[in-house]
Amino acid sequence: MILTAMNPEELSSLPDALDRVRRGDPDAMAEMISRYQHRLYRYLLRLTKDSALADDLFQQTWLRVIEKIQRFDARRNFEAWLFSVAHNLAVDHFRRRRLESLDEPSETGTTRAERLTSSQPDVLAQLLDFERGTMLAACMERLPAIHREVLTLRFEEGMKLEEIAEVVAIPLSTVKSRLSRALEGLRARMEATPR
Amino acid sequence: MSGFRSEIGVIPRAAWIIAIAAAIGFAVFLPAVIGPPDQASRPPGLYLIAYCIGLVFGAYVLLAGYVYGDAKRRGMRYVMWTLLALLIPNAIGFILYFILREPLMISCPNCGGLARQKFAFCQYCGTSLAPSCPHCRRAVEPGWSHCPDCGNPLKE
Amino acid sequence: MNEHEAIREILMLAAADALEDREQLRVERHLRECESCRRDMEIWRAYSYGLGRLPQPAVPPRLMERTHARILKERAEAAERRWNERVLVFLAVFAWLTGLTVWFLLRMLAGGDLVVIGTNLLGGRPWFVASTALAWSSAAVAALVLSRRREWRNVV
Numbered sequence: 001m002i003l004t005a006m007n008p009e010e011l012s013s014l015p016d017a018l019d020r021v022r023r024g025d026p027d028a029m030a031e032m033i034s035r036y037q038h039r040l041y042r043y044l045l046r047l048t049k050d051s052a053l054a055d056d057l058f059q060q061t062w063l064r065v066i067e068k069i070q071r072f073d074a075r076r077n078f079e080a081w082l083f084s085v086a087h088n089l090a091v092d093h094f095r096r097r098r099l100e101s102l103d104e105p106s107e108t109g110t111t112r113a114e115r116l117t118s119s120q121p122d123v124l125a126q127l128l129d130f131e132r133g134t135m136l137a138a139c140m141e142r143l144p145a146i147h148r149e150v151l152t153l154r155f156e157e158g159m160k161l162e163e164i165a166e167v168v169a170i171p172l173s174t175v176k177s178r179l180s181r182a183l184e185g186l187r188a189r190m191e192a193t194p195r
Numbered sequence: 196m197s198g199f200r201s202e203i204g205v206i207p208r209a210a211w212i213i214a215i216a217a218a219i220g221f222a223v224f225l226p227a228v229i230g231p232p233d234q235a236s237r238p239p240g241l242y243l244i245a246y247c248i249g250l251v252f253g254a255y256v257l258l259a260g261y262v263y264g265d266a267k268r269r270g271m272r273y274v275m276w277t278l279l280a281l282l283i284p285n286a287i288g289f290i291l292y293f294i295l296r297e298p299l300m301i302s303c304p305n306c307g308g309l310a311r312q313k314f315a316f317c318q319y320c321g322t323s324l325a326p327s328c329p330h331c332r333r334a335v336e337p338g339w340s341h342c343p344d345c346g347n348p349l350k351e
Numbered sequence: 352m353n354e355h356e357a358i359r360e361i362l363m364l365a366a367a368d369a370l371e372d373r374e375q376l377r378v379e380r381h382l383r384e385c386e387s388c389r390r391d392m393e394i395w396r397a398y399s400y401g402l403g404r405l406p407q408p409a410v411p412p413r414l415m416e417r418t419h420a421r422i423l424k425e426r427a428e429a430a431e432r433r434w435n436e437r438v439l440v441f442l443a444v445f446a447w448l449t450g451l452t453v454w455f456l457l458r459m460l461a462g463g464d465l466v467v468i469g470t471n472l473l474g475g476r477p478w479f480v481a482s483t484a485l486a487w488s489s490a491a492v493a494a495l496v497l498s499r500r501r502e503w504r505n506v507v
Contacts, residue, residue, distance in 0.1 A: 029422065033415045038407075045408050052340075055411050059418045066422055136398075137405045154367060155402035161369055176364060183363040183398060229459040244455075251452045254445065279493055285453075285486040286446040291494060293438055 015074055022069055033062055036079075039157060040086060046152040047090050047145060057093065061086040083153070083167040094145075139189040147182035154179060202261070205268065210260020214253035221249030255286065262292050269297045270311065354381060358388055366395030450486075454478050 017035070020028030040061065044054035064085050072081065140148055146168075153159045153167060161179075165172045225245035226237055262280045266273035280288035300309040303317035303324065310317050315327040315334035325334045328342035328349060341348055358381045364370050365378040382389050458473050 026419075026423070030415060030419050033418050037410055037415055041410050041414065042408055051408075051411065055414065058414065059421050062418050063422055063425060133401060133405050136401050140402075140405070151402055154369070155399060156405065158403075176369060179367060179369060180361070180363055183367070183395070187363075187394070187398060248452055248456060251448060255449060258445075283486060283489045283493065284482055285450040286442065287486045287490045288493070290439065290442045290446060291490050293435065293442060295494070295497060 014078060018074055036082060042156065043083060043152055044086055046148050049141060057086060057089050060089050080163045080166045087167055139186055142189060143182060143185050146178060147185060150175060150178045151182050205264035206257055206260040207264050210257055214256040217256060218249035218253035221252055222246040258289055270300055271297055355385060362388060362391055363395045366392060366399045450482055
């Protein structure tokens, strides 16, 4: 079960909302921004770890989307496009600042040998405890940006691998390998953290 | 924001009167001045030419009127700009005006006074019009991390 | 690499529902036989569960309103720029029209020639050169004088 912020009624009126935005209805635009604000902001925050930057990129994403919405083919997946615009803006930002790159991982990930399988029941209990989610979040923050990105897209957005491939503009096989390396890295960090 | 109708409204009434008078005047009197004195031997094309010249003259006056009204509402030196527009030959003055004109003034949400867009605080009542640097108080834009004038970091 | 090793490589993907049906079945088949992989799978499942239930960040205040306002502002600015472009094109055409009209009118009024320093000012080329030079130089002088009193701004 994966948490999402949408409910079924919103899904069915998405084509109508898109139509109204295209026609220039200002209320439709505000509604559209509200509909995705929590998810899009969360994605940008996980990616950049900077709330002011995520705020600014959020606004720029919507500016770009509204600009190009006339030429958007309604049959395409709108959400994948929305997140891919956000992804590209974040990549441009990182490239300009020459900070952590979103193209190459800064670490290669951990090896299987570093996983401590003897501590299994402990880890299990911890993860199922909701408050300990903060420890998981803290470990996730220390992962490289491209790993954080696939983790949030898969588990918080609930995107299928094909959608993730579209958002991040990488082949499906790379999505799989990034996802497995991300999960291995996360687990290694969790199990190495002293409690 | 700037629709054609609202821009036309900026032209003062006096300019309209002068423009129309000039256009009619040219159309009526120019053929007599530049053509043969008696009406019968004037080619009909002459009237058309006179009318066109009158139109150009009228448009010139209207444009000058627009510069007058527009410069006034933007807080510029409107008399100087109107003269520049009128006197620089070949209507280049108008092009100069359009390139150099100030952006429209905004009204302060607190006291209603007119202030330039680049101001950070209203000059009459002091309310904040735009985000400003905490150190030097100059206007900054949202999304900036440092003040471009004094270099201090901005805290959002 | 034997089957056990191969499955261990993709266990976390299976827990994340990231495998095709064929591979998923292969993993499940192995899990029926392998105790240690079953334990490992439980852990990966817990991670998948936990990653979907991380503490959610709070959206910054009035994010939607600020974004909406910024979009409207950019739209208005873009519209104004397009309008300004059209006005400038019109003014350029008008400038040529004015120049031609004045020349034509002067020729008509002066009866054809106006000789100054040996050249006919009202001939085609001298007039074109003289009026263009006069227009552009007076505009340049005006622009220089004005720019020293205020900062240049790129409105176009």
